[in-house]
Amino acid sequence: MTPRRKRMFAVAAILAGVGAAALLARLAFEENLLFFFSPTQILAGEAPADRKFRVGGLVSPGSLQRAPGSLEVRFVVTDNQHSIPVRYAGLLPDLFSEGKGVVAHGRLDGQGGFIAEEVLAKHDENYMPPEVAESLKARDQPGGAG
Template structure:
């Protein structure tokens, strides 16, 4: 084999090896990605089917229910527009409480509840994951717009008193 052919074979082999490494890395990253969704997006059917994803928002006041075994917990995550029931088996973070931000990672069950494998709580008063903050802000804006539309419709439908 000529020197030129050896160099060409070496270059082709290196490119092929590099390509295989890239494919393996991208496959590993793709299988470990957990997309973030808000309760409103899940209610609208915008979530990955049969894959792990993250749901985030605020823990609804009065929604935490602990089962008799002490490790099974059910609570509701809300973005002030939609609610989603979350079931979790395990120990919750110390900062997890009602009215505070939380993110749960898991899958949506056929009954519409979310089976969490992991629950994260915000770590101080000033931090919330950017996606959760944006989802809450968007839901608040939609709620304000919806209320304004309802008020306008009520004002039009209300008959004026005649004197």
């Protein structure tokens, strides 16, 4: 093999390796990317039915139900316009309470509900996840979205 052919082969191998690494990085990024949707957007059909995403809003007062003898809890997330029931099996954050902001990661259950794999509560009285705050603000303004 001539030196020129060896260089061409080396360049082609490097380009193929860089291309494969870029493809794998893109696939990993897309797989871990979680989009945020409000209950109104979910009920309008904007949320993916076959992928994980985040739902956020406020925990509806009086909606928290704990299953006796298990870690399963059910509650309702609202954006003050529409609501979606959430089911979660695990320990809730210490700051989780009714009437407070929450973001849940998971997927739709195919029956109008949401199955959460992780639940995050707002940090303190002044903190609200940016996506939740924007969604609630848009819903409360006259002529807002939704």
